[in-house]
Amino acid sequence: MTVTTAEAVDACAETPVATERHYVMCPPTYFTVEYSINPWMDPDAPVDTDLAVAQWSELKRTYERLGHTVEVVEPQPGLPDMVFAANSGTVVDGRVLGSKFRAPERAAEAEHFRRWFLARGYREVVMPSRINEAEGDFAWTGRVLLAGTGFRTDPAAHAEAQEVLGVPVVSLQLVDPRYYHLDTALFVLRKGESAQIAYYPEAFSAGSRRVLRRMFPDAVVADEADAACLGLNGVSDGRNVVLPREATGLAKRIEECGYEPVLLDISELRKSGGGPKCCTMELH
Template sequence: MTDTHALPVRIPTPRHYLMCPPRHFAVEYSINPWMDPSRPVDVELAMRQWTTLRDLYRELGHTVDEVPPQPGLPDMVFAANSGTVVDGRVLGSRFRAPQRAAEAEHFRRWFVEHGFRDVTMPRQINEAEGDFAWTGGLLLAGTGFRTDPGAHAEAQETLGVPVVSLHLVDERYYHLDTALFVLQPEQEAMRAQVAYYPEAFSPGSQRVLRRLFPDAVIANAADAECFGLNGVSDGRHVVLPVETESTGLAGRIAERGYEVRFVDISELRKAGGGPKCCTLEIRK
């Protein structure tokens, strides 16, 4: 039994999120192993699930802005892939799949129209917070399937923060945000807390993660398969797919003093997305 008196006191921090409603959501092509165009998609259900996620963020005290969805861009709901914002600097995205390429300009325009003056569009393939995770002191950067390794150096130069490269080796976890998320950011790297699935990473990257985050929450295969590592934390409240209650990940996170809130995002998972995929964080 967990000694609740020994749990650390977790303080939530108000966040600013950017999201895009899935009004045009569909699975019309396959650009990751989760996408099967032959499976029916219920757009209304996807909208209800997305709305529940958005409303939960607002209930927790966070600001949520919305980018208007565009016809012909069914994956635009996955806003995390469209920009990385640190200290008000914006590094946009450049998608590997041509089906998603046009999304980048819609998000770039949103940032410019909302007063962001330091907006840079990348030259390298860069799928933004899909492959970039800010720990408060370091930018963890994934590569292996989508984002080019050269984008890591470009991010460091553009955002002015140190970058640590991590190599993904399992095609099911094609983005960093399907295999790792930050529970508690801290300026000192080893004080930050993350959760991750080791088998998604190369042996060298696993060693790096163990060195950087000795107190990490370690996920198993069942946790990863339900997109349990595609979570969102405000430092106290952790938003996870409802399936993580039965896999045990939610319990392991709660044992660290966090309060887990569950969402059903199963319809959007048909395109390989979870809570974090739908959520771009704006850090001013």
């Protein structure tokens, strides 16, 4: 789908405003690709852990430079994907819904994050009974929780999230295994009553595409090239939008809406199917 500059400007009339955010990250100290649980992972491909650490560190510095708070969870040996902190918790108004991973290789991550929340004084911490990969499949818009399913998170986890977090949930069906989590196909550009998203329509079922068009008529629509570099695995503070450096088409479209794209190299982390958002849990 091609979006003209004029259409983008009309759809993005509201001036983007940055707000201070609170993020949780985990260094990729033990990052490697030892197994394959998504189409991006190839255990036979070489992985440069030092480069992954450098890319992660630049992402963290970028958040701090933009004025955001970043807290760090201690990585654990034997958990190479713990760097993808977004998969280990969903936090709205101080309530925490933990995670329950589909892949046994990642299961132990959930307990480390649960302990981290409790050590920092969070008392409303609930661990899910259904498979739920947290912000991998949950995106808070400030008024509703968009919830993905199809490859990882169970549909029944959506109702559980609504009950625990006390916010309305809208279910979305993912259909392309390359975009196995919601955060590989959609992210929130602006939160609030006039929330705006960016997304890749072909990652969703026909019905879910209709829902998204109805809910977000001013959405920034990404193309195949944007999606193929995990460009939709972005992080926005309402104005500054951190994207993989290859997502140049998406960067141009959001810039036409008044956002400030910040392009970073996440090539090593992408070998495990991750990007900026995967590495970033937001405490809403």
